[in-house]
Amino acid sequence: MKVLVTEKIAEKGIEALKNSGMEIDVDIQLSVDRERLLDIIKNYDAIVVRSVTKIDEEFYQHATNLKVVGRAGNGVDNINMEGATNRGIIVVNTPEANTVSAAEHTIGLLIASCRNIPQANSFIKNRNWDRSGFKGTELQGKTLGIVGLGRIGSLVATRMQAFGMRVIAYDPYITDERFSKFSVEKIKKLGDLVKKSDFISVHTPKTEETFGMIGEEEFKTAKKGVRVVNCARGGIIDEDALVKAIREGIVASAGIDVLVNEPNTTSPLLDLDNVIITPHLGADTVEAQNNVGVTIAQEVISALKGGMVPNAVNLPTLQHQELEALKSYLQLGEVLGKLYHQLEKKPIEKIEVIYSGTVADMETSAVTLAILKGVFEPILKERVNYVNARLTAKNRGISVVESKQTVNGDYMNKVRINIITKEKTFTAAGTIFGKKDARIVEVNGFEFDATPTPYVLVANNTDKPGMIGQIGTLLGASKVNIATMQVSRNVKGQEAMMFLTVDSEVDKETLNMIGNVEGILKINLVKL
Numbered sequence: 021m022k023v024l025v026t027e028k029i030a031e032k033g034i035e036a037l038k039n040s041g042m043e044i045d046v047d048i049q050l051s052v053d054r055e056r057l058l059d060i061i062k063n064y065d066a067i068v069v070r071s072v073t074k075i076d077e078e079f080y081q082h083a084t085n086l087k088v089v090g091r092a093g094n095g096v097d098n099i100n101m102e103g104a105t106n107r108g109i110i111v112v113n114t115p116e117a118n119t120v121s122a123a124e125h126t127i128g129l130l131i132a133s134c135r136n137i138p139q140a141n142s143f144i145k146n147r148n149w150d151r152s153g154f155k156g157t158e159l160q161g162k163t164l165g166i167v168g169l170g171r172i173g174s175l176v177a178t179r180m181q182a183f184g185m186r187v188i189a190y191d192p193y194i195t196d197e198r199f200s201k202f203s204v205e206k207i208k209k210l211g212d213l214v215k216k217s218d219f220i221s222v223h224t225p226k227t228e229e230t231f232g233m234i235g236e237e238e239f240k241t242a243k244k245g246v247r248v249v250n251c252a253r254g255g256i257i258d259e260d261a262l263v264k265a266i267r268e269g270i271v272a273s274a275g276i277d278v279l280v281n282e283p284n285t286t287s288p289l290l291d292l293d294n295v296i297i298t299p300h301l302g303a304d305t306v307e308a309q310n311n312v313g314v315t316i317a318q319e320v321i322s323a324l325k326g327g328m329v330p331n332a333v334n335l336p337t338l339q340h341q342e343l344e345a346l347k348s349y350l351q352l353g354e355v356l357g358k359l360y361h362q363l364e365k366k367p368i369e370k371i372e373v374i375y376s377g378t379v380a381d382m383e384t385s386a387v388t389l390a391i392l393k394g395v396f397e398p399i400l401k402e403r404v405n406y407v408n409a410r411l412t413a414k415n416r417g418i419s420v421v422e423s424k425q426t427v428n429g430d431y432m433n434k435v436r437i438n439i440i441t442k443e444k445t446f447t448a449a450g451t452i453f454g455k456k457d458a459r460i461v462e463v464n465g466f467e468f469d470a471t472p473t474p475y476v477l478v479a480n481n482t483d484k485p486g487m488i489g490q491i492g493t494l495l496g497a498s499k500v501n502i503a504t505m506q507v508s509r510n511v512k513g514q515e516a517m518m519f520l521t522v523d524s525e526v527d528k529e530t531l532n533m534i535g536n537v538e539g540i541l542k543i544n545l546v547k548l
């Protein structure tokens with residue numbers, strides 16, 4: 021596997037990638053040398069970027085072997101998510117790794133701007149001593165309005181409370197409990213927050229809704245002398261409107277870490293004395309970069325290995341513990357799904373997934389993805405993965421319905437799939453014994469207790485003497501060892517199903533010979 025790193029990440033991260041046996045190329049120039057990037061990206065399985073490299077539709081068209089985009093950081097606004105999902109490319113980031121640094125930088129900008137620290141520093145370093153031009157303002161007793169009370173916003177909120185600030189926030193997407201948890205007053209309308217705040221700090225992602233959300237209209241109603249900070253994304257506070265509001269004396273100072281266009285040395289904000297600007301340094305601390313580097317390396321490695329990754333942006337969000345608890349169910353889900361196209365050939369109309377018992381209390385959306393991945397893998401191979409499994413079903417006109425039953429049946433937990441076609445419904449069910457032992461417990465109404473193994477022979481036969489012996493003889497003759505064997509029937513003398521786990525592949529000729537045995541109705545080698 022080859023990984024291209026186009027922006028500076030911590031040495032520890034590079035080492036971790038190398039130690040996993042990947043071939044790593046680091047070329048920081050490629051973040052801005054677009055032509056060369058597009059030219060060589062086809063040679064790579066994964067790319068690791070920060071906020072500079074633009075991962076857009078044109079990029080994906082050249083990245084024909086790409087499986088993973090690793091964002092060594094938090095914001096993913098430089099990455100086209102739809103393009104990745106359509107192609108089954110996993111996008112992973114490190115949303116927790118640099119939050120403290122971003123919050124601390126926000127606070128640094130807030131204090132430095134309201135006390136004119138950078139301006140005074142430049143002044144004295146130019147060999148001037150004059151205290152008259154730098155009078156600041158205290159924080160204590162002032163109102164800080166936070167827009168976006170997420171990871172970083174909430175850290176800023178609690179830290180600024182220690183300065184004696186009254187903290188209010190506008191975030192329509194979080195619960196009242198989150199406001200209470202951080203002792204932050206909830207403001208229902210952005211306009212009201214703007215009117216009440218002495219300081220405004222934005223902490224939302226850049227979205228269609230947030231881009232320009234603090235603009236000319238908002239500045240018209242803001243308190244005269246309001247101070248603003250943007251350490252989130254350029255343009256959340258509209259840059260032109262900010263320049264105007266500063267010139268008009270509405271905004272007393274601004275602390276800015278991010279600009280709409282980066283890198284940028286020509287923004288009019290740079291000409292204003294009461295604006296202090298840093299070149300996107302929010303995440304630039306030793307701790308954050310070590311954290312980010314090591315985390316992204318681990319994530320890219322697991323994503324390349326084809327598994328679920330906790331911080332995959334275009335997959336259900338899972339915490340590490342949740343993922344641990346779900347691992348065996350993901351494996352079981354894939355196994356159940358894989359049975360279908362290896363046993364049946366009918367086009368699917370609908371897939372029902374029923375979770376019952378203890379698994380019903382878990383975050384099962386990822387297990388449904390595992391089932392869908394399993395269903396399509398035998399016919400689409402590596403073109404289907406966790407990222408595009410749902411989309412693949414949708415594009416094929418297949419509806420997917422999940423339901424949960426908390427009542428326990430025969431098993432502590434059970435995952436059941438009903439695959440509905442025009443002619444019939446295929447069913448399969450499985451359970452997890454103990455902590456991690458997956459078992460197939462039912463296929464098409466026949467009950468088993470079968471441990472999935474890479475090769476399974478599944479036969480439908482008439483329930484009569486001699487069937488097992490004949491299959492055993494034919495497999496023995498072709499040197500295939502039977503590991504385990506289970507036979508299930510519902511009515512004596514009618515149809516039965518055999519489940520034989522075998523230690524190696526069974527060749528076509530042997531399969532044909534078994535198929536020709538009188539009483540064998542159907543035989544399939546299933547690869548799980």
Ligand SMILES: NC(=O)C1=CN([C@@H]2O[C@H](COP(=O)(O)OP(=O)(O)OC[C@H]3O[C@@H](n4cnc5c(N)ncnc54)[C@H](O)[C@@H]3O)[C@@H](O)[C@H]2O)C=CC1
Binds near residue numbers: 115167171191251300
């Ligand atoms: N300057 C830097 O170097 C860094 C910047 N960032 C940026 O900081 C920002 C915040 O990051 P996190 O706190 O980790 O994100 P988060 O996802 O934890 O929190 C964002 C919050 O914004 C809220 N939100 C979304 N749309 C909103 C709207 N229209 N109005 C009000 N609230 C809205 C969400 O409900 C959420 O609570 C992101 O833009 C991220 O890219 C992050 C790290 C470093």
Ligand SMILES: O=C(O)C(=O)COP(=O)(O)O
Binds near residue numbers: 095300302303304
């Ligand atoms: O993590 C983020 O969202 C940041 O803004 C940090 O960006 P960077 O990795 O320093 O280019």
